[in-house]
Amino acid sequence: MATLVLDDLRKSFGKTSVLHGVDLALVSGEMLVIVGASGCGKSTLLRLVAGLEEPSGGRIVLDGVDVAARDPADRDIAMVFQNYALYPHMSVFDNMAYGLRIRNMAKAEIGKRVAEAAALLELSHLLERKPRQLSGGQRQRVAMGRAIVRNPKLFLFDEPLSNLDATLRVTMRAEIRRLQRRMAVTSLYVTHDQVEAMTLGDRLLVLHQGRPVQLATPMEVFNRPANIYVAGFIGAPAMNLLPATLVADGAAARLTIGQTLHFVDGRRPGAEGRRLVIGIRPEHLNLDDDGFVLPVDLVEPLGSETVVIGKLEGGQMMTIKLPAAGVSDTSLRVAIPPTHIHVFDAESGLRLEPQ
Amino acid sequence: MERRTIFPGRAFPILLVLPQLLLTFVFFLWPAGQAIWSSMTRADPFGIRTTFVGTENFYDLFTDPLYRDSIGRTLVFCVAVSVLSMGVALLLAVCADREIRGRGWYRIMLIWPYAVAPAVAAVLWILLLHPQIGLIGRWLNRHGVPWDYKLNGLQAMSVVIGASAWKQVSYNFIFFLAGLQSIPRAVIEAARMDGAKGWFRFRTMVLPLLMPTVFFLIVVNLVYAAFDTFGTIQALTQGGPGKATETLVVKVFRDGLINLDVGGSSAQSVVLMLGVIVLTAVQFRFLSRRTDS
Numbered sequence: 001m002a003t004l005v006l007d008d009l010r011k012s013f014g015k016t017s018v019l020h021g022v023d024l025a026l027v028s029g030e031m032l033v034i035v036g037a038s039g040c041g042k043s044t045l046l047r048l049v050a051g052l053e054e055p056s057g058g059r060i061v062l063d064g065v066d067v068a069a070r071d072p073a074d075r076d077i078a079m080v081f082q083n084y085a086l087y088p089h090m091s092v093f094d095n096m097a098y099g100l101r102i103r104n105m106a107k108a109e110i111g112k113r114v115a116e117a118a119a120l121l122e123l124s125h126l127l128e129r130k131p132r133q134l135s136g137g138q139r140q141r142v143a144m145g146r147a148i149v150r151n152p153k154l155f156l157f158d159e160p161l162s163n164l165d166a167t168l169r170v171t172m173r174a175e176i177r178r179l180q181r182r183m184a185v186t187s188l189y190v191t192h193d194q195v196e197a198m199t200l201g202d203r204l205l206v207l208h209q210g211r212p213v214q215l216a217t218p219m220e221v222f223n224r225p226a227n228i229y230v231a232g233f234i235g236a237p238a239m240n241l242l243p244a245t246l247v248a249d250g251a252a253a254r255l256t257i258g259q260t261l262h263f264v265d266g267r268r269p270g271a272e273g274r275r276l277v278i279g280i281r282p283e284h285l286n287l288d289d290d291g292f293v294l295p296v297d298l299v300e301p302l303g304s305e306t307v308v309i310g311k312l313e314g315g316q317m318m319t320i321k322l323p324a325a326g327v328s329d330t331s332l333r334v335a336i337p338p339t340h341i342h343v344f345d346a347e348s349g350l351r352l353e354p355q
Numbered sequence: 356m357e358r359r360t361i362f363p364g365r366a367f368p369i370l371l372v373l374p375q376l377l378l379t380f381v382f383f384l385w386p387a388g389q390a391i392w393s394s395m396t397r398a399d400p401f402g403i404r405t406t407f408v409g410t411e412n413f414y415d416l417f418t419d420p421l422y423r424d425s426i427g428r429t430l431v432f433c434v435a436v437s438v439l440s441m442g443v444a445l446l447l448a449v450c451a452d453r454e455i456r457g458r459g460w461y462r463i464m465l466i467w468p469y470a471v472a473p474a475v476a477a478v479l480w481i482l483l484l485h486p487q488i489g490l491i492g493r494w495l496n497r498h499g500v501p502w503d504y505k506l507n508g509l510q511a512m513s514v515v516i517g518a519s520a521w522k523q524v525s526y527n528f529i530f531f532l533a534g535l536q537s538i539p540r541a542v543i544e545a546a547r548m549d550g551a552k553g554w555f556r557f558r559t560m561v562l563p564l565l566m567p568t569v570f571f572l573i574v575v576n577l578v579y580a581a582f583d584t585f586g587t588i589q590a591l592t593q594g595g596p597g598k599a600t601e602t603l604v605v606k607v608f609r610d611g612l613i614n615l616d617v618g619g620s621s622a623q624s625v626v627l628m629l630g631v632i633v634l635t636a637v638q639f640r641f642l643s644r645r646t647d648s
Contacts, residue, residue, distance in 0.1 A: 081541045
């Protein structure tokens with residue numbers, strides 16, 4: 001158990017800067033999920049903490065000690081890799097014992113620790129097998145076991161579930177969460193999967209183009225996205241983003257598709273006519289006989305619910321999520337409830353709070 | 356996956372393999388047959404009459420202490436060349452596997468020696484090591500080291516071992532580099548995270564994963580050292596001084612073409628041929644195992 005502090009951590013490859021200064025503080029036992037589209041720098045961030053890449057600037061403080069200049073071997077950090085990276089020539093037991101043997105641990109103690117971890121992960125009957133004789137889920141668990149036995153200060157997860165099939169992914173996701181809670185090891189978890197991000201993290205760090213854009217609890221990120229990028233990235237199907245202008249002395253927004261929405265939580269700052277983007281999640285749109293007409297483009301029945309993608313005049317797409325009942329496939333009448341809208345500044349992309 | 360083409364009729368497939376069959380017949384089966392035949396004959400000193408003597412040449416060969424000496428010498432030579440060339444190649448490959456500046460050039464330079472003809476390489480070594488005209492040879496003698504590989508058997512042996520190993524380093528280097536690069540990056544990174552460093556990491560992680568390449572190269576290098584170094588040795592020392600660098604292939608040449616004992620020389624080459632067949636069989640087994648895994 002340890003704390004981790006990143007202080008203005010930077011990385012550039014040649015002239016290309018991929019991380020533009022990340023500040024972060026993890027409390028002991030916390031699981032922080034780093035989420036972002038591919039190429040946002042999240043894996044690079046993880047590899048910097050691991051010591052597999054050298055930072056171009058900044059500090060990595062683990063338990064009060066700056067480890068940025070240390071070899072990965074001397075950081076006491078364990079990592080679970082995307083493709084598991086098991087040692088192919090070693091048995092499951094040896095895979096888990098490797099790190100302990102390096103630390104000159106007594107044989108009996110090694111046996112005990114590996115047995116414990118194996119029991120925890122239901123690997124006890126597989127200890128003699130080689131990695132190639134294991135299924136994907138078993139390999140994943142061996143990779144977890146290899147990290148657990150060392151009892152490190154910090155766990156790093158680099159998209160550990162992305163090579164598993166969908167069903168297994170759900171099971172392993174819960175298993176990882178349970179293990180992390182139980183062992184209370186401070187963890188960094190990188191993923192591009194927003195369901196993983198929402199369910200696993202105590203807090204979420206959204207990275208965009210090498211910059212942190214929001215750091216908050218998953219629900220906070222979902223309910224109050226800090227900017228247009230986060231609003232569109234978190235939540236499925238993605239939030240509808242509609243261009244608008246500020247009217248009525250900051251008390252309302254006029255959408256370019258015609259409606260005027262009065263803010264229920266207060267006036268927004270700025271001059272009359274300030275360009276805005278109004279966000280509304282598909283599940284918050286209502287069917288309303290007095291609403292505007294949404295010509296249906298595509299209906300996606302998901303069983304428990306139905307996603308309808310509509311196309312307004314002028315080409316603006318709009319997604320709406322409805323309970324499973326039979327939906328008209330020609331057009332709907334839709335209303336935007338002002339209680340659920342998110343207001344962003346069109347210039348900066350930032351969320352606009354009421355004054 | 357098995358790919359098989361089915362031809363209608365027989366004439367066309369036979370036509371397709373005919374060139375290969377012809378080559379094998381003209382360059383292998385025919386001369387091999389002749390060697391086997393002449394290994395069972397003996398010619399008189401003037402080469403006028405040859406008589407059939409059965410296995411007598413082979414009996415003479417295996418009771419000849421000079422032949423046994425040559426076998427021992429060849430073994431020492433083969434092991435020394437293989438160890439030296441593989442050791443140096445592995446070291447260079449490990450260096451080249453890293454992210455270094457000018458890596459492309461470094462690799463090209465290392466692969467070059469393989470393209471140099473044995474005789475040319477030998478001349479190059481003579482220009483370096485000759486006691487009177489060689490750069491290194493003269494330097495050694497001037498500094499009080501009595502260097503003359505034309506008189507000193509041990510020195511001669513070191514020279515042919517060095518020159519033969521040098522030519523094979525390129526080949527080994529290519530295979531080692533390919534082997535190193537086929538080790539997944541993440542596995543090595545996982546070992547680093549687990550706390551493995553330097554030599555320990557190399558010994559417990561890299562080397563075991565490189566083992567298939569090592570086995571393959573051992574066989575290839577033994578075959579090379581035993582059969583493919585005639586040109587180098589002949590050009591450098593002609594098997595001398597005395598018999599100090601006379602390996603089995605050199606002895607075949609000397610006995611047959613210099614001493615004109617065609618029967619005895621043929622018997623030696625038949626023995627060598629059996630050796631090649633055995634080693635090639637071993638090599639094929641390794642090759643097929645490599646592609647299996």
